[in-house]
Amino acid sequence: MKSCVQATYLMSKQLDTQLTLLEKMSLRMHLFMCGNCNLCNDQLTTMHDLCSQRITDIHLKGRDKE
């Protein structure tokens, strides 16, 4: 897979569902060669993890005020 557009689609999709073997392999190949996409992949994962922390943060902030 040569296209960064396609690679970003797959890195987004893997946050929502299991990729097929072929998708996994072509994403891995692309990430191996492309530094920009590697960084993007880390960042999308960071965003995903931060979002799942949102409600806990609201809770922690409430407790901070007490």
Next chain:
Amino acid sequence: MASISDYTQQLAELRPKLVTFTMLQIPDRNYAEDLVQDSIIAAIESIEKYEGKAAFETWVYSILKYKLIDYIRHKKREQERFVSDENDVDIDSFFNKKAHWNADDTPQQWHNPEELHLRTHFWEVFDFCLLHLPSNTARVFALRELMEMETEEICDSLGISEQNCWTILHRARLKLRSCLERGWFLKTGESV
């Protein structure tokens, strides 16, 4: 054990947050406030069911979440098909003709918000970025990432294909990434 009046106090304090959260889904402020009001009443009415296992806030959010999902399902029944935001400025602008990153849009190194006070500010920028996405794109993203619904459930409630859902999420994530980078990550980097 906290008393009813402690809980009522907590609910009052939580209210503005609940409204902001709801408005990510329902842009109409009056409607969002009504829905939050309903959730608060439901929470007070069923306070004896709250067993103190989850944090109180988390429990209230879960009530609101069900109210929101109900609302979205109901809305789907009564009205229009979900329309993708077509005239959405496309993510294509991030890439050149060969579908590689444009020099101006290449991802930069991020300093992640490890501490709570940093994350509090981060969430303000995040909400700004989210509210600037086309509304249906923002809605799908919020359902997936903030309400933690599976894409299958989202498709089912909005009447769209899973393929369509992944495409919308792809666009949403790339745009948010870019907005967060410009609005938060690079600025924090400068001040560190």
